[in-house]
Amino acid sequence: DAEITQSPRHKITETGRQVTLACHQTWNHNNMFWYRQDLGHGLRLIHYSYGVQDTNKGEVSDGYSVSRSNTEDLPLTLESAASSQTSVYFCASSSRSGGTDTQYFGPGTRLTVL
Amino acid sequence: AQSVAQPEDQVNVAEGNPLTVKCTYSVSGNPYLFWYVQYPNRGLQFLLKYITGDNLVKGSYGFEAEFNKSQTSFHLKKPSALVSDSALYFCAVRDDQAGTALIFGKGTTLSVSS
Numbered sequence: 001d002a003e004i005t006q007s008p009r010h011k012i013t014e015t016g017r018q019v020t021l022a023c024h025q026t027w028n029h030n031n032m033f034w035y036r037q038d039l040g041h042g043l044r045l046i047h048y049s050y051g052v053q054d055t056n057k058g059e060v061s062d063g064y065s066v067s068r069s070n071t072e073d074l075p076l077t078l079e080s081a082a083s084s085q086t087s088v089y090f091c092a093s094s095s096r097s098g099g100t101d102t103q104y105f106g107p108g109t110r111l112t113v114l
Numbered sequence: 115a116q117s118v119a120q121p122e123d124q125v126n127v128a129e130g131n132p133l134t135v136k137c138t139y140s141v142s143g144n145p146y147l148f149w150y151v152q153y154p155n156r157g158l159q160f161l162l163k164y165i166t167g168d169n170l171v172k173g174s175y176g177f178e179a180e181f182n183k184s185q186t187s188f189h190l191k192k193p194s195a196l197v198s199d200s201a202l203y204f205c206a207v208r209d210d211q212a213g214t215a216l217i218f219g220k221g222t223t224l225s226v227s228s
Contacts, residue, residue, distance in 0.1 A: 042218040105157040
C-alpha cells in the first residue's frame, strides 16, 4: 500500500545545531507539504512543493528550508535550531489538481530543541 | 484572507448521543473545506471534504458534515457517538494564497463518555 513516512519519529537536539527531518511518500504525488503543530495554533504551513525543483514558503518559513530533488522526498532542514522550533512536524502529500485533492499525512516527528 | 474557526476547544458527549463539532470559515472565492481527525500520537486522518454539490457530505466512520453557505459553516456531525470517536478534530480550508495547501482551525477535542 502507498504511504507517507517520516523519520525520525522523535528527535532531541541542542540550540544552534542543524537538523534535517525526512519525509518520503510512495503515492507518487506531485504536491508535498510541511506543517508544524503547536498547542493553540492548530497546524501551520512551513513550506510546500508542487514538483521536482519547486519549493515555496509558507506562513512560518523563517529558519526552515526544503529541497525537492525527486518526487518521493521532501526533507525539512532547520538551519540553526531554536527553542521556538520545538514542535511536532507533519509532512503531507496530495496529487496534482485544482486544490480539491485530499492531503495524506505522515505520522509526525516530535522535535525538542534544548 | 482565508481563515477557519473552531469556536469550541472541547466538546463532551455521552456515548449514543448525537455529536456536533462546529466550524466556520471565511474565504474570498469558492470554499473547499475538509475535516481531519487526529488520535493521540498519530498523524491526521482524512474524514470528509466539501468541494461542490450536495450540502450534506458523508465521510468515514459514520461522520457527515453540513455545508451552510449563508452561515459560512461546515459543522461535523454524527448521529450516535462512540467512545472510540474521542480524538482531536480539525477543520481546514484550502489556502488560495498557497495553492493547494490548507489552513487549519485550532482543533476541537471530542470526549465521548461511556
